[in-house]
Amino acid sequence: MATAYYLQKEGYSSTVYEQSESIGGAIKTNQTDNWLVDEGPNTLMVKSPQMWALLNELNLSSKVAEANNCAKRRYIVKDRQPVPLPHSFTDFLTTTLISGKAKLHLLKEPFINASEATDESIATFIRRRLGREPLDYGFNPAVSGIYAGDPKKLSIKHTFPRLWRMEQQQGSLLKGLIRKDTPANKSKRSLISFTGGNQLLPKALANQLNNPVQTSTTVKEARYKNGQWNTTVENGHQPVQTHHKLIISTLPAYELAGIFGPDFSTLSTIDYAPISIAALGYRDEQIQHPLDGFGMLVPAAENMNLLGALFSSTLFCKRAPRDHQLCTCFIGGTRSPELAAIHLSELKKIAHSELKSLLHITGQPVYSHLKCWPQGIPQYRVGYDRILENITKLENEYNGLLLEGNFKNGISVSDCILSAAETAQKATRYMKNIGL
Numbered sequence: 347m348a349t350a351y352y353l354q355k356e357g358y359s360s361t362v363y364e365q366s367e368s369i370g371g372a373i374k375t376n377q378t379d380n381w382l383v384d385e386g387p388n389t390l391m392v393k394s395p396q397m398w399a400l401l402n403e404l405n406l407s408s409k410v411a412e413a414n415n416c417a418k419r420r421y422i423v424k425d426r427q428p429v430p431l432p433h434s435f436t437d438f439l440t441t442t443l444i445s446g447k448a449k450l451h452l453l454k455e456p457f458i459n460a461s462e463a464t465d466e467s468i469a470t471f472i473r474r475r476l477g478r479e480p481l482d483y484g485f486n487p488a489v490s491g492i493y494a495g496d497p498k499k500l501s502i503k504h505t506f507p508r509l510w511r512m513e514q515q516q517g518s519l520l521k522g523l524i525r526k527d528t529p530a531n532k533s534k535r536s537l538i539s540f541t542g543g544n545q546l547l548p549k550a551l552a553n554q555l556n557n558p559v560q561t562s563t564t565v566k567e568a569r570y571k572n573g574q575w576n577t578t579v580e581n582g583h584q585p586v587q588t589h590h591k592l593i594i595s596t597l598p599a600y601e602l603a604g605i606f607g608p609d610f611s612t613l614s615t616i617d618y619a620p621i622s623i624a625a626l627g628y629r630d631e632q633i634q635h636p637l638d639g640f641g642m643l644v645p646a647a648e649n650m651n652l653l654g655a656l657f658s659s660t661l662f663c664k665r666a667p668r669d670h671q672l673c674t675c676f677i678g679g680t681r682s683p684e685l686a687a688i689h690l691s692e693l694k695k696i697a698h699s700e701l702k703s704l705l706h707i708t709g710q711p712v713y714s715h716l717k718c719w720p721q722g723i724p725q726y727r728v729g730y731d732r733i734l735e736n737i738t739k740l741e742n743e744y745n746g747l748l749l750e751g752n753f754k755n756g757i758s759v760s761d762c763i764l765s766a767a768e769t770a771q772k773a774t775r776y777m778k779n780i781g782l
Contacts, residue, residue, distance in 0.1 A: 347551040347559065348400075348763045349594050349750060352770030354555060358777055361590075362552075362559045363579060368545075369552045369559055371596075372722075373759065375543030376715055380667035383625040384544045385717040388656055388674060389413070390759050393535040396767060397760055404550040406540065411662045413537040419639035422487055423650070428635065428642045428704060448479035456518040467728050468497035468505060475519060487643035490653040493757065494619040494679030495725050504726035539662050547759070568593060568605050570744055591782060592746045592773055599753045600721060609743075612736050616753050618721035620686035624675040624697035625658070627666055627713030634706035637671055642704065646681055652700045653679050670712070673701060680725065690716040724753040746780075748772055 347369070350360045368374065372386040392398060401407055421428035424443055432438040438449070455475055468489060472481040481497065489497045493505060503510045512522025540546040552559045563581040570576075575590045595602065600618065602610040641656035656674040659666040666672040675697040678686025685696070694714050701707060737749050748769050752758075755765040 347548055347555070348766035349596070349770050349773070350555055351551050352767050353773055356770065356774045358774065358782075359556055360594075361557055361588075362555065363563045363565050364559050364561045365564045367562045369561060370545045370548035372719070373544050373548050374717075375545035377543065378713075378715070380664070381625075381627055381672065381713050381715070382543050382665050383623075383658075383672070383674065383715045384539070385623060385715075386719075387544055387759050388539065388658070389661070390538050390544065390547075391535070392538055392760060393533060394760070394764065395533045396764060398533060400763065404547075404554065406546065406550055409541045409546060411539045411541050413539075413640070413661050414663070416638050417537065417640040417661050421639055421642035422483055423642055423644045423648050423704065424483060426648065426650075426703065430639070443483045444479040448477050451477045452480070456520050458518070460513045460517050465501050465503045465728050465731065468500050468502045470498075471502040471509070471513075472497070475513070482647045483645050486647070487645045487654065490646070490679055490681060491643045491676075493725065494621045494653060494676070494681075494723050496680045499680070499725070499727050501726050501728045501730050504730045541664065544759070565597075565605055569607070570746065573745075575746060590746075591780065592748070592776060594748045594750055594769060594773060596750045598721065598751065599724065602749070606744075606747075610740060613733065613740075613753075616733060617680075617725040617727065619679045619723045619725055620683050620718070620720050621653075621679055621722035622677045622686045622688075622693055622718040623716065624677065624693050625672060625713075625715040626675065626694070626698055626701060626711040627670055627672050628707060628709075628711055630669050630671060632708050633671055634708075635704075637673075637705070641673075650700055651677055651682060651685055651696050652704075653677060653681065655701060655704075666713075672713075673705070675701060678722075686718055686722075687720065690718070693718075723757055724751075746776065748776075 347362055350362050353360050364371070374385040376383045376385060401410060418433065420431045422431055422443055429441070429443055431443070432441045458475055461474070468485060469481055472485045486497055489495055489500060489505070493500060509519060512519050516522040516525055560581065563579050565577055565579050566585060567578040568575055575593045577588045577590065578585050579588055597605065598618065599613040599616040603614050637657040637660045639657060640661060641654060643654040644650050644652045653676040655676065658674045659670070659672040677693060677697060693716055698711055734754070737754060741748060750765060750769045752762050755761055
């Protein structure tokens with residue numbers, strides 16, 4: 347829908363097919379009484395002028411909910427207890443997350459040579475530059491929180507590109523931080539949601555489109571012939587043949603070969619981490635922890651089932667009824683993929699049991715909402731350049747086809763929207779080249 351919106355600004359109308367019965371894809375919000383749960387992305391990091399401009403154009407500025415100030419505090423679980431992540435040099439000196447020996451080892455970082463490899467795993471990169479403990483109690487939980495993935499398999503170049511560039515350009519992470527130039531057009535940086543949940547964003551985009559989004563509609567097949575794309579779509583009735591000059595696919599990578607043909611089977615090799623959420627609500631008096639932060643992440647070294655949990659009602663207002671708190675737990679990922687597929691009642695038990703231990707909770711949750719995403723987050727593995735090269739090759743071979751999605755230029759909502767704007771520009775150039 348973001349691509350369709352930007353295309354419309356260029357003067358081109360489009361038809362958006364949405365398989366789900368509701369608008370938004372994986373961006374879904376559930377509201378029951380005074381409990382509000384985002385089943386997919388819970389936050390948006392807005393840091394570019396283009397994103398702020400989009401929110402203004404969609405008349406969403408007044409509905410932006412910025413994260414509360416205490417959300418700057420984040421916890422990492424160490425020895426089965428949430429420990430604050432250091433935010434200052436003094437905090438760093440006193441933190442128990444890593445040992446004194448590990449802290450001294452960090453002083454060697456500026457003197458470590460840059461790698462000559464074209465890519466390497468997050469684990470290899472961080473161990474080499476920072477040591478084992480910062481990997482185990484810093485980057486391992488961060489990777490689980492962002493990608494639900496394994497740092498031994500994911501590419502540092504494609505998951506944390508800024509760190510990769512620091513080493514390649516400055517020779518050191520510390521030198522890169524010190525020499526960082528402030529962009530002339532630096533924009534406000536803010537972690538946000540919306541007063542009615544994140545699904546408000548795709549709904550606002552849909553409301554701006556001249557052509558209504560075709561919900562509950564599945565694209566079954568797409569084939570290029572005689573200068574146009576012939577597609578078969580189904581919306582609960584007889585299959586319908588449609589014809590288009592240009593297709594912009596935002597399908598998950600694993601669905602492409604089934605629709606466009608075997609040439610796209612290489613993209614089916616992209617792994618997707620399964621992820622389940624368990625949003626649990628409690629009365630204030632049930633929780634002994636102050637919940638004074640963004641949430642907590644659980645390193646693999648802790649041997650727990652939780653990947654992490656957001657303190658949702660602390661992060662944003664009006665996520666829970668008065669005198670209640672909402673925590674959103676994440677389970678599964680590549681660490682424990684089997685847990686993302688268990689029965690929802692068992693998922694609730696596991697989440698509550700570990701949350702109870704970590705936050706010193708008494709009694710049972712008074713509210714719960716559960717959701718499983720069997721193929722949730724694409725994994726940018728080492729050597730992902732080959733995947734990106736294959737995408738470019740397919741776009742060059744198939745006239746009037748552009749591939750878009752969170753398997754391409756970043757997994758966050760903001761990444762996808764900025765990528766959509768670029769794709770709309772490519773589509774505009776193509777349409778002009780064929781005389782439309």
